[in-house]
Amino acid sequence: MPGATALRSRIEEVFAADGVLSRAAPYTPRQGQLDMATAIGETITTGGVLVVEAGTGVGKTFAYLVPALLSGERVLLSTATKTLQDQLFGRDLPGLLQALGLPLRTALLKGRASYLCLHRMERARWDVDLGDRAALLALASVEQWSRTTHSGDLAELPDLDERSPLIPLVTSTRDNCLGAQCPQFRNCHVNLARREALAADVVVVNHHLVFADLAVRESGVAELLPTVRIAIFDEAHQLNEIGVQFLGLQLGTGQLLDFARDTLAAGLQQARGLVDWQHVVARLEHATRELRLLAGQRGANTARINWTGAAPDGLPEAEWRDALQSVCDSLRHAAEALAMVSELSPDFVRLHERALVWMERSQGFLAAGDAGAVRWLDVGGAQLRLMASPLDIADAVQARLLGTGEAAAAKSWVFTSATLGDDAQLRWFTESCGLVGARTLRVDSPFDYATQAALYVPDDIARPADPGHSAQVAAFAAQAVQRLRGRTMVLTTTLRALRTIGDALKSHFEASGGIEVLVQGQWPKRRLMARFRQGNADGQPGCVLVASASFWEGVDIPGDALQLVIIDKLPFPPPNDPLVEARAQRAESQGKKPFMDYFVPEAAVALKQGAGRLIRRESDRGVLVVCDTRLTKMGYGRRLRAALPPMKLLTTQAEFQQSLDALRGPDEEALPTRPSTTAALWP
Template structure:
């Protein structure tokens, strides 16, 4: 049958091919309406902003018109996990149902692909013969002989945090491009060629923003041109973009430069021993600089430590070490492409490091993150709307932004302002789930203010009868790691249900255990507020300790608050409150994931009732029955 003669809404209807051929597919009116709006935007090359509540089926709502459009479409998702799901599961299902032979491709950032040259170099190093690294390297070598894509997600036997990955993948800093001896067999280049030829290309926001940043610097394109761009999980874009349009220098970058320079010196300039000495000096100054930033993990504005004598001295020595290495690499650059590339990297890193000695621009906020063994120095722009608009103008066509959580109340003003979108077409659909029947919102009374030292203990005391009523099967979502740790210590000896804690295992493993247990209680912070899908009875209760306002000590937030004040705005109403509303919507969205789900949402923060802005939070949530009586919670679970 020629489905091009049918509208997107008809194809998603109860008599359409998706209903007939995709198991479990349920026609939904909001999905059909969204598909029609997307089709119109694609045809008219419009900018479109849509919010589709959980259960709308927004993925199919944009895939059907995208596949029918006959134009090249780039679809960007929030995470690599969602990107893989879209490419490997959703797209094939819709393509097969529609009988469309469109060419589709998957493209990720370069660090997601095996680099054959770096694998070869690493294999030759003595370090590769020791411990865990050796075992992971053997697995990588065997896989390298079999893989056709080089996508590292294929190699399931090696942990995500294995130290082997940065040694056998490339970065923009250490990639040789066409000068690489393995260029003809490069997995990344093969993926980029397929991306050029595809009708539908699936990427993620990190790659999209990397392309924006490169284009801004005049370094060409990572992505092929397209006629339309569909950005799913678009609520993540403003925050992610602020990182990509900035500058950063990390301890890892500096150590990789030292390691790569040493390896290339041994290969192509064994007589130039001064390079080896300069590399060792750079490694020492990197370690000294990390120590100067203080003990423990920290995230602070750079100005808070920049003038401290130990930090200033360590930065000066680090800059000098980079300059010394650059001097030694310059005459060696003619010996080989690798040494030439290291020389250029050294100069680029030295220039970026100089930004932190000057803090020259008021349009940027300078900050640092210190980890147990490394650090990142970042300079992020306060506003990204001009950058984003410039990119959209360079890539004319339809631009479609969609998410389950973009509106504040019923309006998109906050999102539109952040990306510089002027009067886009906007639509919003509530979740089709029956929240009045499927869920109950419980707000306990008598809790102290969130800043009270006993607040977390009070939250746990109020949560215990709810957990008993729900028989476990709960997420406890916290706004800070400190609160999570305190909650764990308070709960571990007081409940009979299995307790799972963020950080004790990878997120995917914790979710696997949670689903398998059927009565688990999982404690999580930010990474469990979104992108987590647990359907069925295993998750029947979500408890949120506080309204998710960003920490006032967060350096980017501090700088934005100051900038809004300088412009005569209200930082709380214009920025902090809208962001917190969107984040709360994400957390609430974990509870009801299916038409058959049932559960209790417990919002502990008393500010929902005591502050005028509490109404905006509640207004932004689905229409849901509310209670302040624990007996109604118990009755809800007894009747389920």
């Protein structure tokens, strides 16, 4: 590795006005990008932990890639989603390596569910309903592709819906993988990806895989981490929430029913007549469904139910324990049946191991919970998950990720994102991730927000607690969308608001045909984004997209396709969520004020993420609307506004309308106004 001075000099040369980047492609030097790259270079040289908040437009990807690649050290790059992972591996890394002239070997490593399992594909025809022509055609397409793919990465199949029920049938999990006993072990795509990762100079992974492997000490990232000296986590603001999913325990009815299906398929194929497989599986399926039905007595089809006592809130203790014990007993019965035939096939050996794991886990949920964890039921549709997790990942990061000793101290760790807190020390991130002593750096966005963007808070919309709030947001959005001819994203904080606003806008625009209303869930996310980016090009009507959850971040729509972002209300964490409630109680026990020290920082980070969808390039212009008067009328609203980029504040409805008119092209006119299906807010 070059010395500190030499590395800094090379970094400065790359980012210079006449440097490598400017010669490879159109490039504008940014001081913030150079500052970030220099700080990362220093951390690479000295070792330690650096936390960097880099505003939108800084160019943080190249800011961390350049010093990492120039160091000559082995590098692990982790990002939040598989989509960003593919972008980093397929676009950013190859282009930069070519520009730098570095012959480094790169590898992409994802979780098992991203790769085709050849063994399970061969068995899939036993599981696919022969009467379902669509499923058979999809399986045939996968089989044809399997003969030509090198990686086995299902991302190579753009026509395969990520929600397809076929995917679990042709991929493996840690639970059903046969390992070295698999007849396809030599050709396994997961093992091939891991071997390539261990041989590469730069490996691109994702946060889910990092924590999944660390939690169970499975080969993959856990095997890779000791061999790298530089680890960089992009989109690091998601680390805590992703990590707690894997560092606790969970038992899901979907997992149990998958196990039952796999047991029946293997039993009928390879040991028919030796065991009454129908009875074994029927007993487990009945116990599993009874447990789900019991949880449904709470009346919630989609909810998190707190679980602080012997049984979840609102459920009779005796009935709950009996139902959970019945699941445990049916798993024990299945384990005994599988043990009888385990010598016939490695499938039965693995199924037996799975039965024991689920039995042990169900017994664990029958016992009292750990003092340092929180338990809850996650109820969604036909599925039920029993959850137990730590409140944050601080201890796990220190013990399992960073490690101790001289070797650990010599490593370099970089955590970066556009949003890591609303204070100079970035405590929102560093405290939950166990990085309190880390060096921190904040790099502001180079965008001229005062010129490019404006903020408007309507003062005539009901308070969020009012039952009519979502309807009024929908009416407001309808009028704004008509004036702007689409180009609008409505971000909601709840799925209920998503449905209410989406339905109202569809009803409003279905007759006119001038606007296409897109609602999260109607299509796969990739298809929704493709249509929204198209906008009114090629004779298409303009678009408004109503979305929640994952659309608050990681959505990049530069240019005129998106010029208005409407947020229905301030994104405070739901106070009745078990994890949120436990964290608030912990803050109070530490002498803090839960609202100001927990809820407000959480809302500030989420609000900043949502607002970040608006301005993505130096030429972008737009308006952010927050339909929540608490942002301007409550004392904590000043803190939330300070977390937002320094946009111009619009104070009247007339100013807002003028801003929309200014965003339209010179030859465009607003769509004709028609009566709204909800109470109109504009004259």
